[in-house]
Amino acid sequence: MPFVIQELNWHKRRKPNAESKPVSVEVDDFKLEKNHFCKIHVTFDDGECATLQGRVTQNPVTGAWSVNGINAKGQSVSALYVENLS
Numbered sequence: 001m002p003f004v005i006q007e008l009n010w011h012k013r014r015k016p017n018a019e020s021k022p023v024s025v026e027v028d029d030f031k032l033e034k035n036h037f038c039k040i041h042v043t044f045d046d047g048e049c050a051t052l053q054g055r056v057t058q059n060p061v062t063g064a065w066s067v068n069g070i071n072a073k074g075q076s077v078s079a080l081y082v083e084n085l086s
Contacts, residue, residue, distance in 0.1 A: 003027065003067070003079035020044035022077045027054065027067055030081075034058050040069040042077050050075050 003025050021044065028039040033056060040054040052069030059066070065081040 002082045002084075004082050006066070006078040006080055008076060008078055020046040020048060020075075025077060025079045027079070030067065031056065032065055032081075038067065040067060040077060040079075042069070042075070044075075052077060 005022050005025060007021075022042045023045050024043045026041040028041070030036075030038055036056040038054045038056065040052040042050050042052055044050070050071055050073070052071045052075065054067045054069035056065065056067050058064070066078060067081065068076070068078045070076040
């Protein structure tokens with residue numbers, strides 16, 4: 001599935017620190033259905049791989065679909081679904 005990773009920036013709420021950034025995502029059982037739960041496999045720039053619990057959401061204004069995930073360690077990712085990405 002074609003996904004574009006969105007940068008999550010928490011600098012307004014937390015002190016900045018060196019965190020690993022996601023470089024690739026793979027979403028299992030993704031459906032274009034609001035609040036659908038799925039598993040997200042993420043690879044970070046430091047080589048670490050993690051499985052996150054994800055939820056599919058749709059922007060009510062633009063209609064864009066995305067999946068957001070987080071795990072127990074606090075690692076999180078947001079990825080925008082793009083239909084015509086090759």
